[in-house]
Amino acid sequence: MFYTIDILGTIAFAVSGVLVAFNKKMDLFGVLIIAFVTAVGGGTLRDLLIGDTPVSWMKDIAYTYVIIASAVLAIIFRSKINYLRTSLFFFDTIGIGLYTLVGIEKGIQADLHPIICIALGTMTASFGGVIRDILCNEIPVIFRKEIYATACILGGATYFLIIQLPIETNVVFIISGIVVIVTRLLAVRFKIALPNIYRS
Amino acid sequence: MFYTIDILGTIAFAVSGVLVAFNKKMDLFGVLIIAFVTAVGGGTLRDLLIGDTPVSWMKDIAYTYVIIASAVLAIIFRSKINYLRTSLFFFDTIGIGLYTLVGIEKGIQADLHPIICIALGTMTASFGGVIRDILCNEIPVIFRKEIYATACILGGATYFLIIQLPIETNVVFIISGIVVIVTRLLAVRFKIALPNIYRS
Amino acid sequence: MFYTIDILGTIAFAVSGVLVAFNKKMDLFGVLIIAFVTAVGGGTLRDLLIGDTPVSWMKDIAYTYVIIASAVLAIIFRSKINYLRTSLFFFDTIGIGLYTLVGIEKGIQADLHPIICIALGTMTASFGGVIRDILCNEIPVIFRKEIYATACILGGATYFLIIQLPIETNVVFIISGIVVIVTRLLAVRFKIALPNIYRS
Numbered sequence: 001m002f003y004t005i006d007i008l009g010t011i012a013f014a015v016s017g018v019l020v021a022f023n024k025k026m027d028l029f030g031v032l033i034i035a036f037v038t039a040v041g042g043g044t045l046r047d048l049l050i051g052d053t054p055v056s057w058m059k060d061i062a063y064t065y066v067i068i069a070s071a072v073l074a075i076i077f078r079s080k081i082n083y084l085r086t087s088l089f090f091f092d093t094i095g096i097g098l099y100t101l102v103g104i105e106k107g108i109q110a111d112l113h114p115i116i117c118i119a120l121g122t123m124t125a126s127f128g129g130v131i132r133d134i135l136c137n138e139i140p141v142i143f144r145k146e147i148y149a150t151a152c153i154l155g156g157a158t159y160f161l162i163i164q165l166p167i168e169t170n171v172v173f174i175i176s177g178i179v180v181i182v183t184r185l186l187a188v189r190f191k192i193a194l195p196n197i198y199r200s
Numbered sequence: 201m202f203y204t205i206d207i208l209g210t211i212a213f214a215v216s217g218v219l220v221a222f223n224k225k226m227d228l229f230g231v232l233i234i235a236f237v238t239a240v241g242g243g244t245l246r247d248l249l250i251g252d253t254p255v256s257w258m259k260d261i262a263y264t265y266v267i268i269a270s271a272v273l274a275i276i277f278r279s280k281i282n283y284l285r286t287s288l289f290f291f292d293t294i295g296i297g298l299y300t301l302v303g304i305e306k307g308i309q310a311d312l313h314p315i316i317c318i319a320l321g322t323m324t325a326s327f328g329g330v331i332r333d334i335l336c337n338e339i340p341v342i343f344r345k346e347i348y349a350t351a352c353i354l355g356g357a358t359y360f361l362i363i364q365l366p367i368e369t370n371v372v373f374i375i376s377g378i379v380v381i382v383t384r385l386l387a388v389r390f391k392i393a394l395p396n397i398y399r400s
Numbered sequence: 401m402f403y404t405i406d407i408l409g410t411i412a413f414a415v416s417g418v419l420v421a422f423n424k425k426m427d428l429f430g431v432l433i434i435a436f437v438t439a440v441g442g443g444t445l446r447d448l449l450i451g452d453t454p455v456s457w458m459k460d461i462a463y464t465y466v467i468i469a470s471a472v473l474a475i476i477f478r479s480k481i482n483y484l485r486t487s488l489f490f491f492d493t494i495g496i497g498l499y500t501l502v503g504i505e506k507g508i509q510a511d512l513h514p515i516i517c518i519a520l521g522t523m524t525a526s527f528g529g530v531i532r533d534i535l536c537n538e539i540p541v542i543f544r545k546e547i548y549a550t551a552c553i554l555g556g557a558t559y560f561l562i563i564q565l566p567i568e569t570n571v572v573f574i575i576s577g578i579v580v581i582v583t584r585l586l587a588v589r590f591k592i593a594l595p596n597i598y599r600s
Contacts, residue, residue, distance in 0.1 A: 024339060025398060029349050044249070049444070051453025053251025054310055061313045110454055113461045130535075135330075137339045139424060139537045149429050198425060224539060225598060229549050244449070253451025254510055261513045335530075337539045 006102075007066055009095020012088050013039040014067045017132050018074040019081070024136045028075070034132055035071035039063070041128035046103050046120050050110045093184050097177035099125040100152040104159055104176075118156030125152045125180075147187035155180030206302070207266055209295020212288050213239040214267045217332050218274040219281070224336045228275070234332055235271035239263070241328035246303050246320050250310045293384050297377035299325040300352040304359055304376075318356030325352045325380075347387035355380030406502070407466055409495020412488050413439040414467045417532050418474040419481070424536045428475070434532055435471035439463070441528035446503050446520050450510045493584050497577035499525040500552040504559055504576075518556030525552045525580075547587035555580030 017038030021031040040057045047055040057063040074081060081088075103124030107117030126149050133140040159176035163169070186192065217238030221231040240257045247255040257263040274281060281288075303324030307317030326349050333340040359376035363369070386392065417438030421431040440457040447455040457463040474481060481488075503524030507517030526549050533540040559576035563569070586592065 022398075026339075030340075033349075048248055048448055049453065049455050049458065051251070051451070053249065054312060055249050058249065058312055058316045061315060064313075064315055064319075112454060112458055113464075115461060115464055116458045119464075134334060134534060135340065137337065137537065139426075140430075140535065149433075222598075226539075230540075233549075248448055251451070253449065254512060255449050258449065258512055258516045261515060264513075264515055264519075334534060335540065337537065 005094055005098045007062070008091045009098055010039045010063060010066050011070045012091035012095050013128055014070040015074045015081070015084075015088055016092060016129070018071050018078075020132055020136055022078065031075060032068065032071050034135060035074070036064075036067050037135065038128045038132040039067050041131040042099060042124040042126060043102070043128075045127045046106060046124045049123075050106060050112070050120070052106065052110075089188075093181050096125040096148070096152065096184065097155065097180035100155050100180050101159070101173055101177055104156055114160045118153055118160070121156045122149050122152040125149075147192060148184065151180045151183035151187065154183050205294055205298045207262070208291045209298055210239045210263060210266050211270045212291035212295050213328055214270040215274045215281070215284075215288055216292060216329070218271050218278075220332055220336055222278065231275060232268065232271050234335060235274070236264075236267050237335065238328045238332040239267050241331040242299060242324040242326060243302070243328075245327045246306060246324045249323075250306060250312070250320070252306065252310075289388075293381050296325040296348070296352065296384065297355065297380035300355050300380050301359070301373055301377055304356055314360045318353055318360070321356045322349050322352040325349075347392060348384065351380045351383035351387065354383050405494055405498045407462070408491045409498055410439045410463060410466050411470045412491035412495050413528055414470040415474045415481070415484075415488055416492060416529070418471050418478075420532055420536055422478065431475060432468065432471050434535060435474070436464075436467050437535065438528045438532040439467050441531040442499060442524040442526060443502070443528075445527045446506060446524045449523075450506060450512070450520070452506065452510075489588075493581050496525040496548070496552065496584065497555065497580035500555050500580050501559070501573055501577055504556055514560045518553055518560070521556045522549050522552040525549075547584065547592060551580045551583035551587065554583050 014035040017035040018031055020038075021034035024030075026034065040055075040063060043057065044055045047053060100121035103121035104117045106124075107120040112120070129148075130140040155176045158179045159172060162175060163172050167175075214235040217235040218231055220238075221234035224230075226234065240255075240263060243257065244255045247253060300321035303321035304317045306324075307320040312320070329348075330340040355376045358379045359372060362375060363372050367375075414435040417435040418431055420438075421434035424430075426434065440455075440463060443457065444455045447453060500521035503521035504517045506524075507520040512520070529548075530540040555576045558579045559572060562575060563572050567575075
């Protein structure tokens with residue numbers, strides 16, 4: 001089931017990359033690359049920082065196939081992609097929840113401090129979008145108005161709080177993932193943002 | 201002979217970096233750095249992703265000397281550099297062919313899937329230019345109109361197709377490299393581009 | 401004492417990140433991230449290139465605490481930060497001196513060529529600012545008018561020149577660090593810049 005969610009998240013991330021690349025009038029190759037880095041960028045940074053090389057997507061070719069297929073389909077059916085926006089947002093949000101947990105898990109295995117593990121989880125979930133925006137020559141959207149990363153951090157904190165209770169690890173994973181997902185859904189639904197630090 | 205081509209490619213890449221940095225009115229240090237990252241950026245990303253550290257250029261000081269010398273000469277003789285444009289383009293194209301093969305070879309040694317090896321080859325050949333453009337605050341040219349990466353991918357695919365035939369490895373290398381070079385030369389000569397995905 | 405200087409440098413770098421992020425109207429999370437990458441970016445690149453992973457700041461949680469505390473204080477007292485500009489510039493300059501030496505030391509331990517060690521030192525000291533500027537969608541300031549990197553290179557060269565003399569290593573460190581600091585102070589004081597390569 002984890003693997004299925006992972007693949008769904010990868011698809012959602014890849015398609016989000018295609019949409020941004022389209023707006024920048026990139027060519028076919030550019031669109032594929034942006035889809036790719038959006039989908040695997042976060043995990044790649046995580047693997048590099050902890051020294052787990054070759055990085056994940058190089059070891060499992062399935063990601064490459066899924067990303068290329070998603071990007072090609074998104075290009076072909078781009079006029080219809082608006083109908084899928086809700087599903088994509090949903091996959092994307094689930095993907096973020098899962099990616100956060102994958103990052104945390106890898107940090108724990110590398111014997112790192114809980115705060116660093118949460119940072120790794122947040123990175124895994126959000127850095128693909130950062131690279132996408134840098135390659136498209138924009139200030140990363142996550143630095144300006146997304147509650148995105150905050151959801152990952154809350155989920156990560158939840159993990160380290162409840163892992164100390166006598167609960168099964170699987171349940172801890174599920175609860176933490178749900179915290180990420182619900183935080184993001186609520187934030188988008190009720191337009192919750194971080195407190196404004198620029199008083200007018 | 202490989203080493204000679206490698207050095208010629210490095211020179212061409214370094215000079216291409218100098219030219220872009222000039223247009224951005226960078227200072228002496230900026231120009232040197234852009235020359236450097238253009239020349240070694242692709243190989244560095246490749247080495248990082250597969251975990252082959254310290255990265256190549258740190259282990260062979262010759263690259264550093266060649267890049268600094270090329271950059272300094274390009275700065276001194278910048279008014280004459282137009283006369284060299286054809287030679288530089290030629291070195292650059294040969295460099296791309298070689299860099300692609302070096303990347304593929306390293307991927308094979310790391311026991312990675314052929315598609316990943318082709319991606320590594322393409323990265324080695326093209327990522328230096330991507331970093332150059334990011335540092336100069338431009339959308340990487342390769343994502344918009346270059347057939348550049350396509351040439352690397354075609355050459356890489358050729359490699360994995362003909363390596364299965366009873367041909368000597370050296371010959372396979374030479375043929376694949378020639379595919380990269382000829383594809384690029386033809387694309388530039390006849391202004392071949394990827395199919396336009398933005399119908400007007 | 402080294403550790404104290406290191407922490408002071410980290411604070412100065414983090415605050416410089418906060419100031420740039422403010423100008424870009426980033427949200428709270430964006431400001432924290434920019435503070436973080438400005439402070440640890442150089443050391444992270446250095447560790448990745450030489451393969452020393454997990455990277456330094458992941459192994460010592462103190463950096464994370466210091467950076468978050470500095471950023472939060474800088475945000476709260478941002479209207480007063482102008483009074484601290486001189487102190488910050490001073491910490492920053494000392495930080496650069498120290499970071500240069502840390503990078504050189506790591507390069508020597510990895511058995512790399514002196515020129516590569518100097519490059520690692522310069523990177524450690526300056527790359528945080530480069531990433532900061534890229535994330536803020538600006539051409540890195542260091543490529544246009546800062547004598548910054550030149551100070552690191554001079555300090556690094558000093559190190560390798562005088563280490564051959566019969567002087568204690570600690571003294572060599574201190575002298576080299578002072579060369580970095582004094583070069584930068586003099587350059588800023590007397591507005592010394594690299595020779596202009598764009599004749600008008």
